[in-house]
Amino acid sequence: METQTAKILDGKALAATIQQELATTIAELQPKIGRPPGLAVLMVGDNPASAAYVKNKEKAGAKVGIASFGQHFPTQTSQTVLEEVIAELNQDEQVDGILVQLPLPKHLDAISLLHKIAPDKDADGLHPINLGKLVRGETGLRSCTPAGVMRLLEEYKIPLVGKQAVVVGRSILVGKPMALMLLEADATVTIAHSRTQDLKTITQNADILIAAAGIPGLITAQMVKPGAVVIDVGINRVTDSSGKSRLIGDIDFAATASVAEYITPVPGGIGPMTVAMLLQNTVSSYLQTTRN
Ligand SMILES: NC(=O)c1ccc[n+]([C@@H]2O[C@H](COP(=O)([O-])OP(=O)(O)OC[C@H]3O[C@@H](n4cnc5c(N)ncnc54)[C@H](OP(=O)(O)O)[C@@H]3O)[C@@H](O)[C@H]2O)c1
Numbered sequence: 173m174e175t176q177t178a179k180i181l182d183g184k185a186l187a188a189t190i191q192q193e194l195a196t197t198i199a200e201l202q203p204k205i206g207r208p209p210g211l212a213v214l215m216v217g218d219n220p221a222s223a224a225y226v227k228n229k230e231k232a233g234a235k236v237g238i239a240s241f242g243q244h245f246p247t248q249t250s251q252t253v254l255e256e257v258i259a260e261l262n263q264d265e266q267v268d269g270i271l272v273q274l275p276l277p278k279h280l281d282a283i284s285l286l287h288k289i290a291p292d293k294d295a296d297g298l299h300p301i302n303l304g305k306l307v308r309g310e311t312g313l314r315s316c317t318p319a320g321v322m323r324l325l326e327e328y329k330i331p332l333v334g335k336q337a338v339v340v341g342r343s344i345l346v347g348k349p350m351a352l353m354l355l356e357a358d359a360t361v362t363i364a365h366s367r368t369q370d371l372k373t374i375t376q377n378a379d380i381l382i383a384a385a386g387i388p389g390l391i392t393a394q395m396v397k398p399g400a401v402v403i404d405v406g407i408n409r410v411t412d413s414s415g416k417s418r419l420i421g422d423i424d425f426a427a428t429a430s431v432a433e434y435i436t437p438v439p440g441g442i443g444p445m446t447v448a449m450l451l452q453n454t455v456s457s458y459l460q461t462t463r464n
Pocket residue numbers: 317340341342343344345346347364365366367368371384385386387390405406407408442443444446447
């Protein structure tokens with residue numbers, strides 16, 4: 173059995189600290205602004221994983237003093253109904269953040285719905301305007317999961333300038349914005365995806381390796397450079413031989429922890445950081461209302 177030598181990047185602990193700070197900010201500002209920040213998480217259908225994420229987000233929001241305007245719609249809800257709801261929330265002065273929980277049922281066009289969210293209430297940072305600002309390096313609402321990765325790397329003072337960073341995955345939700353944020357931090361970035369050839373040779377060069385493919389055990393210890401910083405964004409539910417289900421990432425944690433210098437656990441790594449960044453985005457839009 174390998175010995176774990178890697179230090180843990182504790183996303184759960186950092187997320188708790190960030191949430192504490194947000195709670196203090198909200199408690200101070202609420203009397204001046206006259207209302208709490210508001211977040212609307214829109215969920216459609218009964219996907220159990222999505223339901224758990226939504227519950228988590230609302231619970232975390234309530235804990236820091238964010239009011240929930242969340243709505244849960246039946247699977248058959250039409251695109252038009254959701255567009256109308258988003259249009260109302262865009263106008264609602266109590267609401268600072270709006271997010272559509274993905275994935276959506278097949279008959280709905282997620283991209284078109286994301287376009288309808290007012291960019292300054294786009295708590296998930298997925299509106300083209302906010303993604304465009306990220307490309308240009310302008311201030312804007314940033315996609316929560318990659319923003320959470322960056323915040324965690326910053327907390328542990330991981331040097332990024334000039335480092336080889338490899339991102340495995342190129343989704344709009346995680347991989348692409350992740351690569352852009354690392355680029356913005358002056359890392360030299362490579363993006364791998366399902367058509368990439370010889371993934372191992374690429375990942376073995378990574379000083380910073382980010383796995384966001386959604387494939388359990390995709391990254392083995394042999395694919396990791398000794399001393400690398402390894403971030404596991406993947407969340408995969410697996411059932412073991414005894415029928416017990418648990419969450420694992422994309423990285424073989426036990427073996428990789430004997431090779432890497434730093435590693436994130438699953439759960440307790442990037443998951444809680446994503447929620448913390450969502451709340452932070454909501455509070456940042458709330459603060460913006462006082463400046464307008
Ligand atoms: N921690 C969090 O809070 C959080 C938040 C969001 C997502 N996640 C998790 O992160 C994972 C990725 O999420 P996502 O939304 O980005 O998923 P996604 O949209 O399915 O994208 C997966 C990406 O991985 C690539 N990929 C698939 N197989 C690969 C392989 N064998 N080698 C290299 N790349 C491969 C795909 O390439 P192609 O583009 O070529 O298909 C795609 O770009 C999932 O496990 C998800 O649950 C976690």
